[in-house]
Amino acid sequence: MxxxxxxxxxxxxxxxxxxxxxxxxxxxxxxxxxxxxxxxxxxxxxxxxxxxxxxxxxxxxxxxxxxxxxxxxxxxxxxxxxxxxxxxxxxxxxxxxxxxxxxxxxxxxxxxxxxxxxxxxxxxxxxxxxxxxxxxxxxxxxxxxxxxxxYDYDEEVVLTLNEHYHEESDDLMPKFLSRFNPTGAELIPQNILFNETRNATWKVEPNKTYLLRIINMGRFLSHYVWMEDHDMTIVEVDGIYVEKNTTDLIYITVAQRYTVLVTTKNSTDKNYAFMHRLDPDMLDTQPADLQLNGTNTIMYNEDLGEAESYDLTQDEIDSYFDDFYLVPLSKEKLYDDADYTVTVQVQMDNLGDGINYAFFNNITYTKPRVPTLLTVLSAGDDASNELVYGSNTNSFVLQKDDVVDIVVNNLDTGKHPFHLHGHVFQLIERHEAIEDGEGDPVAYNSSDHADWPEYPMMRDTVYLRPQSYMVLRFKADNPGVWFFHCHIEWHLDQGLAIQFIEDPSGIQNNETQQITDNHKEICEKVGVPWKGNAAGNDVHLLDLTGENVQYKRLPTGFTARGIVALVFSCVAGFAGLAAIAVYGMQDIPDVEERVARDLDVDLDEADDSGAEIVRQTSSTEGSSTHKHLG
Missing domain, CATH: 2.60.40.420 (Cupredoxins -  blue copper proteins)
Known part of the structure; x- marks a missing residue:
């Protein structure tokens, strides 16, 4: 009581x-x-x-x-x-x-x-x-x-990381999603930013503990972060308190957050470098003028000026802290075995328009004509049927309070930071990277996998390594529609997303989930229906006629039109060869006289050696002409 x-x-x-x-x-x-x-x-x-x-x-x-x-x-x-x-x-x-x-x-x-x-x-x-x-x-x-x-600290500091393009997205996107970029190479920024600038200064006082919030708000690149002769004690990731863990180097992907404690030194006889470095493995090419490192200053004494760059060796970079081993301060245990497992395969490929897209299970996310949450609210009993949400939205319906595993198998040679809306998940397994050229991609095997931790690390954004897999686990205890997607914006624009419709009846029966009048007005002003299925059909909810779909795939063999073109090309080729053979083997009358006339030589006055010279010259000229045409 x-x-x-x-x-x-x-x-x-x-x-x-x-x-x-x-x-x-x-x-x-x-x-x-x-x-x-x-x-x-x-x-x-x-x-x-x-x-x-x-x-x-x-x-x-x-x-x-x-x-x-x-x-x-x-x-x-x-x-x-x-x-x-x-x-x-x-x-x-x-x-x-x-x-x-x-x-x-x-x-x-x-x-x-x-x-x-x-x-x-x-x-x-x-x-x-x-x-x-x-x-x-x-x-x-x-x-x-x-x-x-x-935890205790004296002062808080916020630090954001980013990359910067000199062109606007309106100019960048047509270059990226283009048949002239068939490999889907991400566009490379001109610079990396530290608190939305470069060469920043952080003024500190000696013998003081700072709470430093590090947030990667970029659209593409992960960063390595370290300080000259200073340690960082991790106390929170993505809003989850963790048991203290001290390191000198962290790796932070786009959308991730690390909160760390940093205690300054007692003396003010030196200023120190605060470094961040983009991950060059994420770049298809590296322009000569792109600076991988950003050098900022931990300023103890303004009279000493800015700090010099403090670089690390590649071996030191490769030994960054692995967030897999963080333990939540709450000691949240591994959830019960999954009630439902969603297995998805990441792949990049080209469709019929020549553009490189990103796929989960051969589907590139294509926006529906009605927002998915509004389909839930207007679909009645059909809201539990995944069909109403469209064939190209990669939608999964979850039951209330289910424990859900997301198994992500990566066929791509790149890294992917995946973010789940509305939840944090437990990272229960992440396989080592299989670098390009070192072997075939490794997929998750439910009967042969590593031991899972008793207290898994929890956060809302986790990175997937190249050509490997990871297993995420969460509880479906938050009714709503939640996006799961790669937070590299280029990859989301390519369609690397799925959506979870969690407890549809719970959404419908909750008064606070109902569409607001303001929201209805927004939909009407922008010309988007606020009820109906993915195709905008609010009468026959299982009829998806007119829905948005991805481009058709490139044909795996010759089409009928291609076969006809090939036949006519072969016929024309054989006819051309026949013409060359017929005319090339015919005798040409008065050949010597014609050559002599072209070379302005008088055969009547020429001796035998001169005639021989004419014939040699004719042979040489013919060879030269043949090379030029070739």
Whole structure:
């Protein structure tokens, strides 16, 4: 009884102390931005400024963010990366998954409660190309009070990592998704950024412990991060507290977050390098002018100037900390055996339009005509039938509270950081990389695999190694529609995504999940239906006529048209050879006279040796002419 009263009191106290944060932002272009100090370009900002603001809330707080689309030529959206959005799936943000895109001039209200989450997060547009163009910012969730933190520190610092392109996504995307880029080579940035700039300075005080939040908000590249003669103690990843683990080098993919403790030195007689390095293995080519390393300064003494670069050997780089061995502070045990296993195979290939796409199980994600969450809300009993969500959306229906395994087999030679919306998952197995040329891809074998940890590492973004596999496990305890995708934006644009429809009846029966009037208005203004199946059919829900589908595959053999073309080509070739043979073997009358005339030689006055010279010259000229034509 006393425990129940305590819980009621704590719940009441949380409600009383919770705040509501209301923000009004208009996204638009900001001209004259120069993050890397090399070239000006425009970036996407909020209310005419860039970078975007850091948003801070506390656990249990309410968020009301009004986003107005200030563009005049494109839609937009907003996703709070890592937020569970319990009971508010339509606030998750990916367009045509949980919401209609916001058209120019319209405003959408993102309102949700931060429920039982703390740590380092970020927010970004979930409309293609926009967060790479600058529509990204930090989102921090604090504990209700300082006493609630499981570690002590003196001061907090936020550090973001990124890469920077001098061209806008509108110019980059047609180059990437093009038949002239048949291998799907990712476009290479001009620079890497540290807190949205280069050559930054971090001013520190001696003998002080800093809480450093490191967030990779890039669209492509992983970074190695290290400090000269300083250690980092990892205390949180992706919003999950972990048992302290000290290292001198971390590897952070796009969308991942590491929170570390750094204690400064006692003296101020030297400034130290704070280094980050892009992962060159992710580049198909390496331009000569691309700097792999970024050098920043841990500034103890301004009179000493900036620190010099502190490079590591390749062997040191290869020994970065493996997050697989982190243990959640909660000591969350390995979940029970899976009730449902989703096995997917990653592959890159070309379709009939010549463009290189990304596939899960031979399907490249193709947006439906109705946002999937809105299909759930309007499909009635058919919401449990995966067919209503389309044949090209890679949709999986999950039952309430199921334990789900995602087995990802990688046939690709590249690395992939995969992110799951609405959840964190346990990483229970990750096979070593099989580098290109070192062997065939290795797939997961349920009857022959490594031992799984008792307390698996948990986070919302995990990287998959080349030509290998990983096994992820999570609980389907959050009704909603949740995207699972590679967070390399180039790969998402290629279609490397699936979606989970979790507990459809639970979504339908929850009042807070119902589509808002504001959302309906957004859909109507942008011309997207807010009910019906993936094809927009709200009468015959199993009829997908007119749905969006991927391009047809290239034929595996000759088509009828190709066979006809081949036959006619062969006929024409044989006819040409016959003509050459017939005419080439015929005698040409008066050949010597014709050659002599062409060379302006008088045969009547020439002696035998002269005639021989004419014949030799004729032979040489014929050989020369043959080479030229060849």
């Amino acid at each position: 006393r425990t129940t009263i305590s819980l009621i009191f704590l719940t009441f106290l949380a409600l009383v102390t919770a705040e509501t944060h209301t923000w009004h932002y208009t996204c638009n272009w900001v001209d004259g931005v120069n993050p890397d100090g090399v070239q000006e370009r425009r970036m996407i900002g909020f209310n005419g400024t860039w970078p975007l603001p850091t948003l801070r809330v506390k656990k249990g707080d309410r968020v009301n963010l009004y986003l107005t689309n200030g563009f005049d030529d494109r839609n937009t959206s907003l996703h709070f990366h890592g937020m569970f959005q319990k009971g508010s799936s339509q606030m998750d943000g990916p367009e045509m998954v949980t919401q209609c895109p916001i058209p120019p001039g319209e405003t959408m209200l993102y309102n949700f409660t931060v429920d039982d989450q703390v740590g380092s997060y970020w927010y970004h547009s979930h409309t293609s190309g926009q967060y790479g163009d600058g529509m990204r910012g930090v989102f921090i969730i604090d504990e209700p009070s300082e006493d609630d933190y499981p």
